[in-house]
Amino acid sequence: MNRVAGLRGMGLGPTALVLVAGAAIVLIWGQEYAGSVFVLSACYAIVTAGMAVQIGFSQQIAFSQSVFMGAGAYGVALLNGNLGMSVLEATPLVMIGAGIAAFALGVVVTRASGLALAVATLMLPLIAVGYVTSASYLGGAVGQPLTGTLWPGDSQASVAVGGGLVVVAFLAIAVFVASRVLRSDIGLELFVLGVDERTAAAMGVRTPRRKLELFVLGCVFASLGGAAYAGTQQFVPETIVDPTAELALLIMLFIGGRRSIIGAVVGALVIQYLQGASSWVSVNILVVEGVVLTVVLLVDAEGLAGIATAAVAWLRGRLGGSGAGGPSTRSHSGSRGPLTRSIRGWRAIDRQATRGSGAIDAELSVPEGPATRGEAAVPRGSDASDPALDQRDGASAPLSPARGQALLEVRGIGKEYGGLTVLDDVSISLPSHGLFGLCGPNGAGKSTLLNVIGGSVRAERGQVLLNGTDIGRRPPHERFDLGISRTFQAVHLVKGRTVLDNVAVSCLASHHASIITRITRSRLADARAKAATALRDLGLADIQDREVSSLTLEAQRMVELARAMAPEPRLLLLDEPASGLSEEQRQRLAVTLSQLAARTCVLLVEHDLDLVAQVSERIFVLSQGRLVFDGDPEGFRASPVVTSLLVGL
Amino acid sequence: MKLGNLIIAGVVTGSIYATFAVCVAVWYRVSNILNLAVGDFAMVGALCVDSLYRVRGLPLWAAIITTLLIVSVFAWLYDIIVLRLAVDGRGRAEGIVLTFFFTFALSFFIDGVAKMAFGSDVHAAPALWNGASIAVADLHVARAGILVLACALLIGGLFWVYIRFTLGGKALEASGENALGARIVGIDTRRYRRWIFVGTAVIAAVFGIVESPITGYTYLSGATISLTGFLAAAYGGFRKPGRALLAGLFIGVLEALLGGYVSAEYGTTVMYAILAALVLAWPRGLGFESAVSG
Numbered sequence: 001m002n003r004v005a006g007l008r009g010m011g012l013g014p015t016a017l018v019l020v021a022g023a024a025i026v027l028i029w030g031q032e033y034a035g036s037v038f039v040l041s042a043c044y045a046i047v048t049a050g051m052a053v054q055i056g057f058s059q060q061i062a063f064s065q066s067v068f069m070g071a072g073a074y075g076v077a078l079l080n081g082n083l084g085m086s087v088l089e090a091t092p093l094v095m096i097g098a099g100i101a102a103f104a105l106g107v108v109v110t111r112a113s114g115l116a117l118a119v120a121t122l123m124l125p126l127i128a129v130g131y132v133t134s135a136s137y138l139g140g141a142v143g144q145p146l147t148g149t150l151w152p153g154d155s156q157a158s159v160a161v162g163g164g165l166v167v168v169a170f171l172a173i174a175v176f177v178a179s180r181v182l183r184s185d186i187g188l189e190l191f192v193l194g195v196d197e198r199t200a201a202a203m204g205v206r207t208p209r210r211k212l213e214l215f216v217l218g219c220v221f222a223s224l225g226g227a228a229y230a231g232t233q234q235f236v237p238e239t240i241v242d243p244t245a246e247l248a249l250l251i252m253l254f255i256g257g258r259r260s261i262i263g264a265v266v267g268a269l270v271i272q273y274l275q276g277a278s279s280w281v282s283v284n285i286l287v288v289e290g291v292v293l294t295v296v297l298l299v300d301a302e303g304l305a306g307i308a309t310a311a312v313a314w315l316r317g318r319l320g321g322s323g324a325g326g327p328s329t330r331s332h333s334g335s336r337g338p339l340t341r342s343i344r345g346w347r348a349i350d351r352q353a354t355r356g357s358g359a360i361d362a363e364l365s366v367p368e369g370p371a372t373r374g375e376a377a378v379p380r381g382s383d384a385s386d387p388a389l390d391q392r393d394g395a396s397a398p399l400s401p402a403r404g405q406a407l408l409e410v411r412g413i414g415k416e417y418g419g420l421t422v423l424d425d426v427s428i429s430l431p432s433h434g435l436f437g438l439c440g441p442n443g444a445g446k447s448t449l450l451n452v453i454g455g456s457v458r459a460e461r462g463q464v465l466l467n468g469t470d471i472g473r474r475p476p477h478e479r480f481d482l483g484i485s486r487t488f489q490a491v492h493l494v495k496g497r498t499v500l501d502n503v504a505v506s507c508l509a510s511h512h513a514s515i516i517t518r519i520t521r522s523r524l525a526d527a528r529a530k531a532a533t534a535l536r537d538l539g540l541a542d543i544q545d546r547e548v549s550s551l552t553l554e555a556q557r558m559v560e561l562a563r564a565m566a567p568e569p570r571l572l573l574l575d576e577p578a579s580g581l582s583e584e585q586r587q588r589l590a591v592t593l594s595q596l597a598a599r600t601c602v603l604l605v606e607h608d609l610d611l612v613a614q615v616s617e618r619i620f621v622l623s624q625g626r627l628v629f630d631g632d633p634e635g636f637r638a639s640p641v642v643t644s645l646l647v648g649l
Numbered sequence: 650m651k652l653g654n655l656i657i658a659g660v661v662t663g664s665i666y667a668t669f670a671v672c673v674a675v676w677y678r679v680s681n682i683l684n685l686a687v688g689d690f691a692m693v694g695a696l697c698v699d700s701l702y703r704v705r706g707l708p709l710w711a712a713i714i715t716t717l718l719i720v721s722v723f724a725w726l727y728d729i730i731v732l733r734l735a736v737d738g739r740g741r742a743e744g745i746v747l748t749f750f751f752t753f754a755l756s757f758f759i760d761g762v763a764k765m766a767f768g769s770d771v772h773a774a775p776a777l778w779n780g781a782s783i784a785v786a787d788l789h790v791a792r793a794g795i796l797v798l799a800c801a802l803l804i805g806g807l808f809w810v811y812i813r814f815t816l817g818g819k820a821l822e823a824s825g826e827n828a829l830g831a832r833i834v835g836i837d838t839r840r841y842r843r844w845i846f847v848g849t850a851v852i853a854a855v856f857g858i859v860e861s862p863i864t865g866y867t868y869l870s871g872a873t874i875s876l877t878g879f880l881a882a883a884y885g886g887f888r889k890p891g892r893a894l895l896a897g898l899f900i901g902v903l904e905a906l907l908g909g910y911v912s913a914e915y916g917t918t919v920m921y922a923i924l925a926a927l928v929l930a931w932p933r934g935l936g937f938e939s940a941v942s943g
Contacts, residue, residue: 286764
């Protein structure tokens with residue numbers, strides 16, 4: 001459904017492709033030079049398949065692969081040479097060892113994020129190569145030979161072909177695991193993690209845990225690749241842990257396509273074959289790699305996989321006459337949006353969106369869904385004492401509090417940023433339903449208060465109580481689980497994915513699951529179904545297959561709203577949802593907000609005072625970190641404090 | 650006086666790391682691209698001068714000028730062909746990771762070409778200031794080392810004056826702060842990107858020429874220098890040339906002390922371990938997080 005991810009299907013396609021094509025190549029050419037190059041590149045492909053998950057998708061740039069590939073290779077060599085174990089017996093042991101080592105290292109290393117992670121792990125190959133060249137028991141700068149082979153055959157032919165088939169099987173396992181993970185609900189989590197860690201945490205993703213899992217996964221794959229390398233080459237050179245080896249692996253990944261498993265495999269093949277293509281190329285491999293990498297990245301940032309996808313889309317467009325025609329020529333056709341077909345399609349839409357085309361705009365009609373049921377016209381008909389509404393909510397959220405108890409109580413919150421008091425003894429209390437406005441001049445502490453409630457900022461003083469329980473020390477993802485959902489001031493959608501997937505992010509049931517359990521079953525379909533319902537509720541069903549960056553700002557904000565609403569939160573925090581919208585769009589938003597208020601408790605931070613007064617049943621005003629007004633819209637309009645502060649008279 | 654000599658040696662190598670770190674940091678400010686190829690320009694500088702002077706028999710001054718011309722023309726061409734397509738073109742390469750890989754490919758390319766042109770043996774440009782190392786009491790300073798230090802001070806000072814006191818420097822700072830905003834107020838950020846790129850390439854080449862008599866270069870030496878300069882820039886938060894400079898000096902001295910006192914064999918290994926520990930213990934303080942989000 002989209003050229004980056006292609007998340008449909010079971011993930012068996014790539015595995016079958018690798019297994020069948022690989023086995024055929026080994027059986028036909030296994031004893032020749034071409035076959036041996038293939039087997040060598042398959043060893044590297046096992047490593048790059050793991051890198052596609054870790055680096056390509058999740059953007060966790062860690063330079064640990066060559067080190068763990070070396071650990072796998074040396075581990076097998078030592079077990080084989082010193083303990084007389086066969087290579088096949090030693091491989092699982094080495095993988096377990098690598099997994100444990102990666103876990104221990106990862107606990108420390110993955111605390112860092114982004115560039116810090118990259119720089120910290122950049123030292124690993126540098127440390128490793130220094131160690132290995134001086135370690136005599138590893139053969140030092142000479143290298144370590146193996147006596148055993150991956151497949152213990154009695155003839156040269158059976159060793160080559162048998163070993164090749166085992167490597168292909170290893171590669172197929174790696175590809176299977178990687179593509180299953182990516183196609184599962186955790187795959188979607190990883191994608192969000194790769195785009196923006198903060199959004200991921202606010203949607204309930206356990207970011208530290210996922211980062212650790214990814215690190216271990218990448219390292220275990222690398223050690224398997226290293227074991228296969230040692231078993232088939234029967235020699236471990238010290239260059240295997242060299243920083244250059246790490247760079248070569250990265251080149252393979254980026255040439256093949258960093259977000260495609262098959263691309264990563266193809267990248268490894270291409271580089272290995274290039275090295276053997278001719279003597280000129282093998283001598284000047286650096287020049288060739290440099291030029292190839294530059295050209296491929298210039299043509300398509302997604303590497304060969306991206307080029308292939310675009311080419312296929314172009315061919316389809318040519319043959320079917322409808323591939324990348326743009327939005328005006330195609331209506332929405334089920335699950336396959338026209339935009340996601342090809343890069344050209346995307347760019348066409350992008351241009352159209354920036355021109356502010358009315359065509360896209362018009363698709364956002366005023367919400368009319370099953371949720372409205374005639375209550376839409378009542379702006380403030382959301383009193384908690386309304387028995388009909390209470391009942392409906394009670395059915396969907398069994399944890400709703402006893403009548404009379406506040407849903408959220410913020411008591412005496414104080415927060416300083418380096419001596420500057422941002423929040424000073426702020427206390428507010430919200431019931432289980434209704435819409436509440438939070439206003440104040442710039443820098444009054446509105447967003448900070450929202451962050452304190454949402455958990456991304458921790459207050460120095462005071463308590464945050466949800467249904468009477470203090471949640472002030474809980475991290476954002478736990479608060480999400482307790483029913484606090486939020487939007488951000490700037491639009492934080494995941495580009496390159498559809499509206500449906502963006503909303504599904506908040507409906508995932510995978511937050512407590514480990515990556516491994518998702519290999520056998522994925523619950524992504526459930527999340528998508530839930531997301532589709534939320535989109536229908538907000539009248540967005542007809543844009544659900546659009547790629548998000550092709551949407552207007554209004555539509556993007558509505559999608560964020562749908563994402564925040566989809567998990568049926570008890571408390572919805574909205575940070576300036578109307579900013580950047582036109583008057584007409586604001587009116588549509590007001591209607592939607594009123595509908596939401598009937599179902600849940602909404603705290604709305606907003607600069608548009610008319611909008612706030614129109615939809616809120618109670619309004620709080622902050623100024624310089626203090627609560628200066630707390631009352632109903634009539635009082636709000638009449639209050640001299642509010643007038644002087646916000647209207648600027 | 651072992652300590653003193655080690656510190657002097659450390660300051661000399663450190664000043665090279667520091668200069669490269671400043672080059673990386675300044676260009677990153679303008680372009681938001683991390684340049685991993687700075688060290689390769691240094692290697693080209695040294696080996697090209699050596700080849701022109703020793704093999705082709707050009708006079709030294711002609712060899713140096715030709716080399717610097719070749720480096721600047723190449724850097725200029727790279728910018729107007731590859732970077733323009735990659736960064737300004739239709740399919741804009743976004744994100745620090747992707748653009749980083751362009752310079753990474755550039756580094757491979759330069760190393761490969763250098764191997765073709767200059768072979769894989771260790772060479773060095775001829776010493777510009779001949780003579781035995783200068784001894785003050787028990788302290789020994791290689792003459793090339795003094796030249797390196799002088800160059801580092803000169804270039805560092807010029808950069809500082811340029812950024813601090815000239816309109817161009819302000820514009821450069823503005824480009825780094827907010828490229829779009831800078832463009833709106835009429836600063837041609839692309840032109841700055843190009844000139845700083847060419848300028849840092851030439852500076853790197855000069856350093857290669859001056860320093861190579863001390864260590865000697867092969868076609869692969871560039872990557873190592875780049876990497877350490879890059880690390881120093883990273884510890885300076887990538888955007889702060891002043892801190893990058895300090896970090897470069899620190900790494901140089903640390904390397905020399907560990908090599909002298911701990912173990913010549915494991916010295917660098919220990920150094921990298923210390924550097925990694927620093928990143929992990931103090932990522933925010935070292936500016937890593939702001940570098941990514943900002």
